[in-house]
Amino acid sequence: MMRGGPVLAVDGPAAAGKGTLAKRLAAELNLPYLDTGLLYRAVGRLVLDAGQDPAAPAEEFARTLKAEDTQRKDLRTQEVARAASQVASQPAVRSALVETQRRFAQARGGVLDGRDIGTAIFPDADVKLFITASPATRALRRFLQMGEDPKAEGATARLAEMAAALQARDAADAGRQTAPMQVAADAVVIETDTLSADAVLAEALRVVQERLGTHAG
Ligand code: CDP
Numbered sequence: 001m002m003r004g005g006p007v008l009a010v011d012g013p014a015a016a017g018k019g020t021l022a023k024r025l026a027a028e029l030n031l032p033y034l035d036t037g038l039l040y041r042a043v044g045r046l047v048l049d050a051g052q053d054p055a056a057p058a059e060e061f062a063r064t065l066k067a068e069d070t071q072r073k074d075l076r077t078q079e080v081a082r083a084a085s086q087v088a089s090q091p092a093v094r095s096a097l098v099e100t101q102r103r104f105a106q107a108r109g110g111v112l113d114g115r116d117i118g119t120a121i122f123p124d125a126d127v128k129l130f131i132t133a134s135p136a137t138r139a140l141r142r143f144l145q146m147g148e149d150p151k152a153e154g155a156t157a158r159l160a161e162m163a164a165a166l167q168a169r170d171a172a173d174a175g176r177q178t179a180p181m182q183v184a185a186d187a188v189v190i191e192t193d194t195l196s197a198d199a200v201l202a203e204a205l206r207v208v209q210e211r212l213g214t215h216a217g
Contacts, residue, residue, distance in 0.1 A: 003105060003106055003107075003109055004106065004107045004108045004109060005031060005105075005107075005108040005109025005110070006029075006031070006109045006126040006127065006212055007105045007109050007110060007111075007112070007122045007124075007125045007126055007127075008022075008025060008029075008031070008109075008110070008111040008112070008125065008126065008127045008128075008129070008208065009112060009114075009117035009118035009121075009122055009125040009127070009128045009129065009184070009187075010022040010025070010111060010112065010113040010114075010117065010129050010131060011113070011114060011115055011116065011117050011118050011119070011128070011129070011130050011131070011181065011183075011184070011187070012113075012115075012129075012130050012131035012132050012181075013132055013138065013166075013170045013173070013174075013181065014081070014138060014142070014166045014169050014170055014173075015138040015139070015141050015142035015145070015166060016131045016132050016133050016138055016192060017131055017133065017141065017192050017197065017200060018113040018114075018131045019035055019037075019113055020197050020200075021113075021129075021131055021197070021200050021201060021204055022035070022111045022112070022113035023111075024197070024201050025111050025201065025204055025205070025208070026110070026111040028201070028205065029111070029208070031108065031109055031110050031111050032104065032105070032108055032109075032110040032111070033110065033111050033112075033113075034101065034104050034105075034110060034111070034112045034113075035113055035114075036097075036101055036112055036113060036114035036115075036117065036121075037084065037113070037114060037115075038070045038075060039062075039065065039070060039097050039100065039101070040084040040085075040087060040088040040093075040097075041070075041075040041076075041080050041081065041083075041084040042065055042069040042070040042072065042075060043058055043061045043062050043065060043084070043087045043093060043097075044080050044081075044082075044083030044084035044085075044086070044087050045069070045072060045074065045075055045080050045083070046061045046065075046069060047061055047083055047087060048079065048080065048083050054082070054083040054086035054087055055086055057090065057092065058087040058090060058093050059090065059092035059093055059096055061087075061093075062087070062092070062093040062096035062097055063096045065096075065097070065100075076146075078162075078165055081165075081169060082165070082169065085169045085172050085173060086172075088115075088173070088176070089172060089176040089177075089178070090178075091177070091178040094116075094120075094178055094179055098120075098121060101117075101121045102121065102122070105122070109126075115173050115179070115180075115181040116179035116180075116181065118130070118184035118186075118187050119179065119182060119184045120179040123184075126211060126212060127188075127207060127208050127211045127212065128184045128186055128187035128188065129187060129188055129189075129190060129204055129207065130183045130184070130187040130188070130189045130190070131190050131192060131200070132189065132190070132191055132192065133191065133192045133193045134193050135163055135166065135167055135170075136163065137192070137193045138163075138166055139159060139162045139163035139166055140159065142162055142166065143155075143158070143159050143162050188207045190203055190204065
């Protein structure tokens with residue numbers, strides 16, 4: 001398939017910093033950016049709104065998904081994340097969203113972050129990164145992102161709950177049959193525990209340079 005620009009796949013577990021990196025890479029390289037998690041979150045949200053169990057077939061919601069469904073402000077909750085992971089385990093939901101993702105990068109290439117971009121959506125991506133960090137680091141990052149104060153009353157219990165929720169979702173994402181989260185054979189793994197966002201970007205740009213020979217855009 002001929003594309004109008006390079007495709008960069010940024011995969012990894014929950015709250016590893018994929019979004020931050022992918023957004024900055026896209027800006028740096030002047031490429032379109034797609035947060036593919038929002039597609040699954042939007043489907044999960046619609047299923048919850050309809051009062052449906054996220055374990056029940058959700059293909060229809062995925063097939064009729066509209067751009068504005070992915071732009072809602074209420075997609076970042078833990079409840080939606082859990083529903084997203086449940087609908088994402090359904091092969092029919094995943095296949096309904098494949099074309100949207102491929103089409104996104106058709107004209108100019110793009111940076112896409114998710115779980116299966118380098119393995120299933122773009123097995124021929126020009127650059128594949130797998131961004132990860134320890135469960136404790138990821139739980140703390142998501143906790144702070146949600147505006148929580150780790151020193152506040154009851155924070156320790158809520159942080160532990162957050163860590164357990166992330167781990168449960170990672171296990172489901174890595175263990176599902178269709179397009180499980182896994183490191184593509186030709187992906188470069190970046191462990192971000194001890195790296196700042198700037199350092200992660202610098203490392204990613206180094207990999208891009210090496211793989212593409214030049215900066216895109
Ligand atoms: O932001 P966070 O890393 O917590 O999650 P996300 O990227 O928004 O993804 C939410 C859920 O959607 C994941 O737990 C996966 O189950 C699913 N997902 C997927 O299956 N494939 C993708 N390419 C992206 C997300």
